[in-house]
Amino acid sequence: MPDFVWRAANAAGKIEQGRFGAPSSAAALRRLREQGLTPLQLEPADQESSRHPTISDAGLAAPSPRRKRSGPVNADDVLALTSELAIMLRSGVALDAALRLLISMAHKPSVAALSQEILESVKGGAPLSRALAAHRETFGDFYINMVHAGEISGQLSGVFDRLVEHMESRKALRDNIISATIYPLILLIVAVLSLVAMLGFVVPQFEKLFLDMGDALPLPTRMVMGLGQVFTQYGLVLGALAVVFAVLVRRWARTAPGRRWLQTRMLRLPILGQLTLRYQLTLFSRSLGTLLTNGVSVLVALHIASETVGNVVVRDALSKLGPVVKGGGKMVQAVAAAGIFEPLAVSLIRVGEETGNMGPLMLELANVLNREVETGIKRLLALLEPVLILVLGILIGAIIVSILLGILSINDLAA
Numbered sequence: 001m002p003d004f005v006w007r008a009a010n011a012a013g014k015i016e017q018g019r020f021g022a023p024s025s026a027a028a029l030r031r032l033r034e035q036g037l038t039p040l041q042l043e044p045a046d047q048e049s050s051r052h053p054t055i056s057d058a059g060l061a062a063p064s065p066r067r068k069r070s071g072p073v074n075a076d077d078v079l080a081l082t083s084e085l086a087i088m089l090r091s092g093v094a095l096d097a098a099l100r101l102l103i104s105m106a107h108k109p110s111v112a113a114l115s116q117e118i119l120e121s122v123k124g125g126a127p128l129s130r131a132l133a134a135h136r137e138t139f140g141d142f143y144i145n146m147v148h149a150g151e152i153s154g155q156l157s158g159v160f161d162r163l164v165e166h167m168e169s170r171k172a173l174r175d176n177i178i179s180a181t182i183y184p185l186i187l188l189i190v191a192v193l194s195l196v197a198m199l200g201f202v203v204p205q206f207e208k209l210f211l212d213m214g215d216a217l218p219l220p221t222r223m224v225m226g227l228g229q230v231f232t233q234y235g236l237v238l239g240a241l242a243v244v245f246a247v248l249v250r251r252w253a254r255t256a257p258g259r260r261w262l263q264t265r266m267l268r269l270p271i272l273g274q275l276t277l278r279y280q281l282t283l284f285s286r287s288l289g290t291l292l293t294n295g296v297s298v299l300v301a302l303h304i305a306s307e308t309v310g311n312v313v314v315r316d317a318l319s320k321l322g323p324v325v326k327g328g329g330k331m332v333q334a335v336a337a338a339g340i341f342e343p344l345a346v347s348l349i350r351v352g353e354e355t356g357n358m359g360p361l362m363l364e365l366a367n368v369l370n371r372e373v374e375t376g377i378k379r380l381l382a383l384l385e386p387v388l389i390l391v392l393g394i395l396i397g398a399i400i401v402s403i404l405l406g407i408l409s410i411n412d413l414a415a
Contacts, residue, residue, distance in 0.1 A: 003045035004028045008037035009091040019045060029105060038087045039101065073138050077111050079167045086160035095156075096122055114138065127151050141304045142287055149294045159294055166290045173282065173370055180377050184384050191392040198399050200235060203228030210406050221406035224399055256312075263311045275376045277340060280314045282369040285345075289362030298358075299326055314340060331358075344368065 004025065007017040016037065022028035025042060032039045081102060088098040099119040106112035114135060121131035129148035132139050143163065150159030203224055210217055210225060217225070231238075252258040267273045287308045291301035299322055306318040317338045324334035332350040335341050341349075348365050352358035
């Protein structure tokens with residue numbers, strides 16, 4: 001097993017170096033990344049020279065020309081790419097060398113192809129923001145404008161650090177919401193499967209027993225037997241119709257009128273609507289604060305931050321802030337007129353506008369809203385879980401009681 005000499009940057013941007021054995025250079029790179037290190041140089045020990053080798057010396061730059069883009073680059077890929085690029089730039093690695101290293105470390109062909117295209121644009125003399133703009137659907141206006149602001153201010157490394165922080169905050173909020181809904185979703189699936197088992201397999205077993213009793217059966221027993229017959233005879237048809245209905249609703253929800261109708265109704269729900277609004281305002285506040293902190297103009301920042309909001313109703317309300325500010329009005333007046341911000345948000349924006357400290361205060365507002373969203377979700381799920389269990393228990397209990405009533409009625413007739 002050959003030995004490899006390596007230099008790498010840790011999460012704090014400090015350079016570490018060492019030597020270990022590995023079956024191949026790919027395995028050595030994988031081992032470094034598993035240790036939370038970003039490789040800056042890697043070469044076999046027998047090729048070590050007295051000078052500090054560069055990334056190109058390590059043979060990590062050129063990906064195979066047969067590497068083809070095999071799928072889309074998702075948000076997690078962009079976050080990983082941004083994090084690694086931030087560490088390398090913070091460690092003093094040149095941009096083109098960092099991009100070469102990203103190509104060699106890419107775990108997906110599509111990421112390698114994307115990094116290669118960006119590198120070629122940069123080598124051709126284009127600034128990084130313009131190279132990223134060619135892939136606007138992947139990075140988005142927020143990302144590109146942040147990089148452009150970093151290029152103008154000469155703080156590209158710091159901008160990438162803030163991009164990582166911003167993207168990790170959004171990912172953490174999204175992951176918390178998904179994790180919190182897993183258990184209620186499991187309960188709902190168990191409830192549906194339990195009802196299917198009871199109506200499709202348990203209830204039909206008693207049908208022969210109650211067959212000759214007719215109207216002598218109690219009403220609850222006759223209703224349950226009827227449901228069981230419908231389920232056994234038409235269950236597959238009903239299931240197919242439910243799937244077709246779900247597909248049609250999903251397609252309709254992707255259209256502009258369908259999306260607006262559903263999102264409008266979502267905002268009107270008693271508890272969930274308020275949580276949805278706060279979540280959307282969290283995205284807006286964090287994006288706006290990050291952009292303003294990095295020198296993006298207010299009008300551009302308002303436009304980009306509004307586009308990061310997914311709910312079209314909230315986005316329409318936020319899109320009215322820019323014209324008011326452009327016309328010479330104060331942002332706090334536009335925010336108050338929008339009717340979707342709480343008094344705390346209006347007060348923070350007023351203070352930020354008066355002190356010229358809008359960026360940090362918007363980030364603080366995002367943190368406050370983020371905590372409120374997480375607390376609200378926990379409370380909602382704490383209420384939802386026992387409700388689901390109670391409903392499931394009532395439904396199954398009602399079926400069992402109906403069957404027992406039928407059995408007792410048989411005993412009464414026999415007596």
